[in-house]
Amino acid sequence: MSSLLLNPHKALFTASSSFPLRSDVNAQILVASRRAATRIVDCRPRASRDSFEAEALPETNAKKKNANRKIILFGSSPPPLSEDRSGAAGNGRGKPGSEASSWGFFQKALKRALAVLSNLPLAIAEMFTIAALMALGTVIDQGEAPDYYFQKYPEENPMFGFFTWRWVLNLGFDHMFTSPVFLGLLILLACSLMACTYTTQIPLVKVARRWSFKHSAEAIRRQDFADSLPKASVKDLGIILMGAGYEGMAGRFAPIGVHISMLLIMVGGTLSAAGSFHGSVTVPQGLNFVVGDTMNPNGFLSFPTQSFDTEVHVNRFYMDYYDSGEVSQFYSDLSLFSLDGKELMRKTIRVNDPLRFRGITIYQTDWGFSALQITKNGEGPFNLAMAPLQMNGEKKLFGTFLPTGDADSPNVKGISMLARDLQSIVLYDQEGKFAGVRRPSSKLPIDIDGTRIVIEDAIGSTGLDLKTDPGVPIVYAGFGALMLTTCISYFSHSQIWALQDGTTVVIGGKTNRAKLEFRDEVNGLLDEVPELVSIDQNLNG
Amino acid sequence: MIFTILEHILTHISFSIISIVIMIYLMTFFVHESVGLPDSSEKGMIATFLSITGLLVSRWISSGHFPLSNLYESLIFLSCSLSIIHTIYKMGNHKNYLNTITASSTIFTQGFATSGLLTEMHQSVILVPALQSQWLMMHVSMMLLSYAALLCGSLFSVALLVITFRKNINIFCNGKVKNFLIKKFIFGKINYWNEKRSAYKNTSFLSFRNYYKYQLTQRLDYLSYRVISLGFTFLTIGILCGAVWANEAWGSYWSWDPKETWAFITWIIFAIYLHTRTSTNQSLQSTNSALVASMGFLIIWICYFGINLLGIGLHSYGSFTLTSKILNN
Numbered sequence: 001m002s003s004l005l006l007n008p009h010k011a012l013f014t015a016s017s018s019f020p021l022r023s024d025v026n027a028q029i030l031v032a033s034r035r036a037a038t039r040i041v042d043c044r045p046r047a048s049r050d051s052f053e054a055e056a057l058p059e060t061n062a063k064k065k066n067a068n069r070k071i072i073l074f075g076s077s078p079p080p081l082s083e084d085r086s087g088a089a090g091n092g093r094g095k096p097g098s099e100a101s102s103w104g105f106f107q108k109a110l111k112r113a114l115a116v117l118s119n120l121p122l123a124i125a126e127m128f129t130i131a132a133l134m135a136l137g138t139v140i141d142q143g144e145a146p147d148y149y150f151q152k153y154p155e156e157n158p159m160f161g162f163f164t165w166r167w168v169l170n171l172g173f174d175h176m177f178t179s180p181v182f183l184g185l186l187i188l189l190a191c192s193l194m195a196c197t198y199t200t201q202i203p204l205v206k207v208a209r210r211w212s213f214k215h216s217a218e219a220i221r222r223q224d225f226a227d228s229l230p231k232a233s234v235k236d237l238g239i240i241l242m243g244a245g246y247e248g249m250a251g252r253f254a255p256i257g258v259h260i261s262m263l264l265i266m267v268g269g270t271l272s273a274a275g276s277f278h279g280s281v282t283v284p285q286g287l288n289f290v291v292g293d294t295m296n297p298n299g300f301l302s303f304p305t306q307s308f309d310t311e312v313h314v315n316r317f318y319m320d321y322y323d324s325g326e327v328s329q330f331y332s333d334l335s336l337f338s339l340d341g342k343e344l345m346r347k348t349i350r351v352n353d354p355l356r357f358r359g360i361t362i363y364q365t366d367w368g369f370s371a372l373q374i375t376k377n378g379e380g381p382f383n384l385a386m387a388p389l390q391m392n393g394e395k396k397l398f399g400t401f402l403p404t405g406d407a408d409s410p411n412v413k414g415i416s417m418l419a420r421d422l423q424s425i426v427l428y429d430q431e432g433k434f435a436g437v438r439r440p441s442s443k444l445p446i447d448i449d450g451t452r453i454v455i456e457d458a459i460g461s462t463g464l465d466l467k468t469d470p471g472v473p474i475v476y477a478g479f480g481a482l483m484l485t486t487c488i489s490y491f492s493h494s495q496i497w498a499l500q501d502g503t504t505v506v507i508g509g510k511t512n513r514a515k516l517e518f519r520d521e522v523n524g525l526l527d528e529v530p531e532l533v534s535i536d537q538n539l540n541g
Numbered sequence: 542m543i544f545t546i547l548e549h550i551l552t553h554i555s556f557s558i559i560s561i562v563i564m565i566y567l568m569t570f571f572v573h574e575s576v577g578l579p580d581s582s583e584k585g586m587i588a589t590f591l592s593i594t595g596l597l598v599s600r601w602i603s604s605g606h607f608p609l610s611n612l613y614e615s616l617i618f619l620s621c622s623l624s625i626i627h628t629i630y631k632m633g634n635h636k637n638y639l640n641t642i643t644a645s646s647t648i649f650t651q652g653f654a655t656s657g658l659l660t661e662m663h664q665s666v667i668l669v670p671a672l673q674s675q676w677l678m679m680h681v682s683m684m685l686l687s688y689a690a691l692l693c694g695s696l697f698s699v700a701l702l703v704i705t706f707r708k709n710i711n712i713f714c715n716g717k718v719k720n721f722l723i724k725k726f727i728f729g730k731i732n733y734w735n736e737k738r739s740a741y742k743n744t745s746f747l748s749f750r751n752y753y754k755y756q757l758t759q760r761l762d763y764l765s766y767r768v769i770s771l772g773f774t775f776l777t778i779g780i781l782c783g784a785v786w787a788n789e790a791w792g793s794y795w796s797w798d799p800k801e802t803w804a805f806i807t808w809i810i811f812a813i814y815l816h817t818r819t820s821t822n823q824s825l826q827s828t829n830s831a832l833v834a835s836m837g838f839l840i841i842w843i844c845y846f847g848i849n850l851l852g853i854g855l856h857s858y859g860s861f862t863l864t865s866k867i868l869n870n
Contacts (some may be wrong), residue, residue, distance in 0.1 A: 124813050131809045138799045138848075269795070278792075322667050329670045352674040352790045466794040475794060479781045490774045509793045511666045 105107060117195035126189045133185065137176030140168060179304060190266050197259045257485030261478045269472030275301035276469040284370035285460040288313040288337075291360060293468055305468070307358035310344065311337045317385060317462040319367070320423055327421060330367050332462040359468050366463025369398035369419060373457040376402065381456050386419070404430060415448050422458040543804045544603035548596055555592040556655055558585050566644060583631065590624040593651070597621060606668050609681040611861060612849060616654035618682065626768070641723040676786035683779030684804070690772030691811065691841055697765035698834035701758055705828060718774045736764035762827045765834060766818060773811045780804050803844035811839045 116122070122472045147328065149165040158164045172179025277541035292308035322328045329350050336357055338346040347534040349355045369386040376382060386398040403414035413430040425436045427446060428537040440458045447453075562585040591793040597617060598607040610613045627643035668677075700812040783801070795801065819824060 120816060120819070124816055127809050127813050131806045134802050134806050137797070138802050142797075196686050238779070313690070324665055324667070327670065328667070329673065351670040352786075354789065356790070365791060433615075467794050469792075472788065476785070479785065483778050484779045485782055486774050522670060 015041065073471070087486060100395050114195045114199050117192045118199045119192075120196075123189070123192045123196065126508070127190060130182070130185050130189065133176065133182050136173065137182075140173050140176065142174060142176060144174065146174075153509070184265070190263060193259050193263055197256055197263075201403055253487050254489030257481060258489060261481035261485055264478035264481060265475055266478075268471040268478055271301070271473070271474060272469050272471030274299035275303070275471065276467065277302055277304070279466040280463070281367075282366065282368050282461050282463045283312075283314045284368075285314055285317045285459050290339075291466060295468070301308070305359060308358070309339050310360070311339065311364070312464075314462055315346075317367070319460070319462045321421070321423055325421075330364050330462070332364055332464065334362065357423070361467050361468075361469075363463065363465040363467070365465045367395075368461040368463060369422065369458065370461040371459045372417060372419075372425065372455065373459060374402070375454045375456060377452050383459070389418075404449060415451065415453065419458065422460050425455055425458065544599045547599045548603065550672065551592050551596040552655055555596060556590050558592065558653055559589045559644070559651060562586055562589065562644055563648050582644075586624060586631070589647065590621070590628055593617065593621045593624060603815065604667075606673075607678045607682075607756040609677060609685075610668055610672055613654055613669055615681065615685055616650055619689055620651040620654065622686045623650065623693065626689055626693055643693055643701065646692060646696065657792045659683045661679075667781065669738055674786060676782060676789065680779055680786055683775050683782060686781050687772045687775035688841055690768050690775060691807070691837060692763045694767075694772055695766065695767035695834040695838035695841070697761050698831035699838060701761040701765065701827065701831045702835060704754065704761070705758055705831075736752055762831070765831070766788055768816060769811060769834060773808075773815065776804070776808055776811065780808060800848045802842070803840070807837065807840050807844050810840055 038271045047096050056541045057154050111420075124297060130132070141152075146165075147242065148170060149168045151166055153159055153163060153165040155166070168174055176182055181437055232356060243394070276298045278298060279291075279296060281294045283289055288311055290308075291310045291312060294305060295304070295308065297304075305316045313335040315335055317330075317332050320328040320332050331350050333348045335343055336355075337343055345355070345357055347355045347365050349362060351364050354364070359444055368388065371385050372475040373381045373383050378433040384400040384402060386400045389397045389399050391397050397418060399416060401414050401416055403412045405413050416428040416432070417425050418428070419425045422440070424439050426437050426439050427448060429435045436446045438444060438446055438453075438455045440455050443454060443456070445454045562582050565582040565585070597608050597614075600617075609618060622645055624647045627647065630643065645812055691769060780801075783804075784794040787796070812831050814837060817830040821846065
C-alpha cells in the first residue's frame with residue numbers, strides 16, 4: 001500500500017530534476033498528479049489533498065518515528081492555519097463540561113480577557129501612550145510644590161488652551177513616574193505581555209502539537225515562498241540550513257525570550273520599588289555610624305535584615321588631584337565592625353567602586369569639608385568647623401572664620417579661610433584682603449595681622465549612600481536575558497519549514513526580508529541539497 | 542604635542558575629503574553619465590573613515606582616556622559610526638544607491654562637530670571621577686553605534702515615504718541604479734493609493750514604472766528593517782549597560798533621568814516599529830512601519846541633542862551652551 005501511494009511521486013518527479021523557482025513548477029506538479037490519479041485508482045485527486053495527507057500519514061508517521069525525524073505528523077485533519085489561534089482556546093474545548101457553571105464562567109471570562117489582551121494593536125497603543133507620558137514627564141518639572149504648578153500652568157492663561165495646573169495635580173503628573181496613571185499603564189502592558197506570550201508563543205514550544213501547524217504540504221505551499229525538492233531528505237536540508245545560519249527553533253524562541261525577560265525586569269523593578277532601603281549620610285573622617293540608623297524604607301515590602309546592625313568607621317577620606325588642580329577621584333577607607341567590636345571588613349571605596357557586604361552596598365557619592373585644624377600662635381590645635389557656602393555653579397566652596405578680637409561683640413573681626421577642596425586653603429585678613437594660600441601638608445606658617453597661623457590638617461567628610469535592593473539580582477538576570485535574546489532574534493529573522501513528504505521535501509519559507517533576496521538565497525541553498533537516488537530502503541524499512 | 546597637531550590635521554583632512562565626496566554624489570545626481578567618479582567617491586569614503594578613526598585614536602592617546610567624554614567627541618564618534626555603516630554596506634555587495642544617505646549624514650555630523658559652534662569643547666578634558674570607569678567605553682560606544690544605525694534606518698524609511706507618496710516623482714538615479722530607474726515619470730489622473738495596492742498584489746500586471754517603484758520601495762523597506770534591527774540590538778545593550786553602570790556608581794539602575802527616559806522612549810518607538818512589521822496586511826505594512834521609523838528619527842535627535850541643550854540631570858557631561866556663544870559674538 002505504501003509503495004503504491006508513494007510510487008506516483010517517484011514517477012512524477014524523475015522527469016524534473018532541476019530545481020525551478022516559480023509557481024509554474026507547482027502547476028507542473030499539479031498537472032502531473034492529475035495524470036497520476038487517473039492511472040492509479042487508489043489515489044485521490046490533488047484537490048482533496050488534506051484527506052490524502054490524512055491517509056498517508058499513519059504509515060509515514062510510523063516511518064518518521066522509526067527514522068527519528070524531527071517532524072511529527074498527526075493522523076487527524078490539520079487545524080486551520082491562523083497563527084494566532086490560541087493554544088488555550090484549543091485546550092479549553094477539551095475540558096469536560098460537567099464542572100460547576102461558575103468555574104466555567106470564570107474560564108470563559110479568562111479566555112475572553114486573554115483574547116482581548118493579546119491583541120497586537122492594543123499593545124502598540126499602550127506602548128505609544130507610555131512613551132507619550134514619559135515624554136510629558138520630562139517636560140513637566142517633577143516633584144515641585146503645588147505653588148510652582150499654580151504659577152507655571154495658570155488657569156487664566158492655559159497652555160494650548162486647556163492645560164492648567166488642575167491637569168497636572170489631579171492626574172499626578174507632578175510625580176509622573178510613580179503616578180497611578182503611569183503605573184496602571186505599565187501593569188496593563190505587563191498583562192498584555194503575559195497574555196501574548198501565553199496565547200501565541202508558548203504553544204509553539206509544545207513541539208508535538210505545533211509542528212502540525214504547517215504539516216500539510218498544502219499549507220506549506222501556501223507560504224510566501226514555497227518549493228519542493230524531489231528525492232531529498234530533511235536531514236540534509238537541515239544541515240545545510242544550519243550551516244547557512246538559519247537558527248531553526250531559535251527564531252521562534254527568541255521573541256518569547258525577549259518578552260519573558262522584559263517581564264522579569266518588570267518584576268524585579270517592582271520588587272526594588274517596594275522592598276528596598278536607602279540612606280544617605282555625610283560622615284567626617286574618623287567618626288562612625290550604625291547602618292540601621294541611616295536607612296529609610298522605600299515601600300511596604302521593606303524588611304530590615306541582620307546586617308543593619310553593623311557599624312561603619314570612616315578611617316580616612318582623601319582625594320586625588322590632577323596636575324591642573326581638578327579633583328581626579330575620591331577615596332574613603334572604611335571598616336565594618338559588628339556591634340561587639342569585631343572587624344568584619346575593610347575596604348577603600350571610590351566612585352564606581354562600592355563596598356558590598358551582606359546585601360548592603362555603600363557608595364561614594366559626595367564629599368564635604370568638615371573642619372580645619374589650625375594652631376594659632378603656637379596654641380592649639382583648634383578645630384574650626386567649615387561651612388558650605390552657596391555659589392552658582394557646581395564647584396563647592398567652604399569657609400570658616402577665626403575671630404581675632406572679642407568673639408561675642410557684634411562687629412567681630414577675624415581671619416577668614418576659604419577652600420574649594422582639601423588641598424589648598426586661601427586666607428583673608430581682617431579687612432577681607434587676600435593674605436595667602438597654604439597647603440595643609442606643608443605646615444608653613446602665615447602671619448596675618450600679627451597672628452601666626454599654621455594649617456595642620458584639613459579634615460574632610462565623606463558622603464556615602466547606603467542601599468539594599470532585593471530586586472537587583474532579578475533585574476540583572478532580566479537584563480542579561482534581554483541582551484541575549486535580542487541578539488538572537490536579530491540574527492534569525494526568517495523561517496523555513498520543511499516537510500518530508502514521501503521522497504520529497506516540501507519547503508515553505510516566511511520572512512520579513514524582501515522576497516527577492518530571500519528567494520535567491522534559499523534557492524542557492526536548495527541547490528546544494530544532495531539528491532538522493534535510492535530512497536527505497538528508507539521507505540520500505 | 543605631536544598628537545594635537547596630528548589631530549588637527551586629521552580633522553581637516555576628514556572634513557575636506559567628505560565634502561569632496563558629497564560634491565561627487567551631487568554631481569552624479571544631475572549628470573547621469575559619470576563613470577569614473579563613483580569609484581573615486583568610494584575611495585573617498587574609505588579615506589574619510591580612516592581619517593576619522595585616526596582622529597579618534599590620536600585623541601585617545603593624547604588624553605589618556607577613551608575619547609567619549611563630551612559632546613564633541615561623541616559627535617566625532619557618531620560620524621565615524623556612520624562611515625562604518627557606509628563601508629559595511631559597500632562591502633556587502635548590495636546595490637549602492639543608498640550611500641547618499643549615509644555619506645551625507647556623516648558629513649553633517651562631522652561638519653557640525655568641527656564647526657565654530659563647539660570650539661570650546663575641542664580641547665580634550667580630564668575625566669571627572671564619575672566617568673572613570675570601564676563601563677564608559679561599553680555604554681557610550683554602544684549608544685552611539687545604535688544612534689548611527691537607527692538614524693540611517695529611519696532615513697531610509699523617510700525616503701520610502703517620500704517615494705511612495707509623491708505624485709510626480711522625479712527619481713534621480715545614482716550611478717548603478719541607472720539600469721533600474723530611468724528618467725522622470727509622471728502619473729496621470731490615476732489614484733495612487735489604489736495603484737499601489739494593486740501593484741503589490743499582482744506583480745505580473747504592473748506597468749513598467751510601477752514595477753520599478755515597487756522594487757525600490759521593497760528594497761528600502763528591507764534595508765531599513767535590517768539596519769533598524771541592528772540598531773535596536775545595540776540600543777538595548779547600550780541602555781542596559783548604562784543601567785548596570787548607574788547601579789555601580791550611584792546605587793540605582795534607573796532614576797528617570799531625562800536622558801534615560803528619552804533613550805527608553807526611543808527604544809519603545811523602535812519596538813513599535815518592529816511589531817508593526819509583523820502585521821499581515823501587506824499593503825499597509827511598509828507604510829505604517831515607515832511612519833513609525835520617521836517618528837523615531839525625530840526622537841533620536843531629541844534624545845541625543847535636545848536633552849544636552851537642557852544640561853540637567855546625571856548626563857550633564859554632554860551639555861553645551863549654544864546661545865551664549867552666539868550672543869557673545
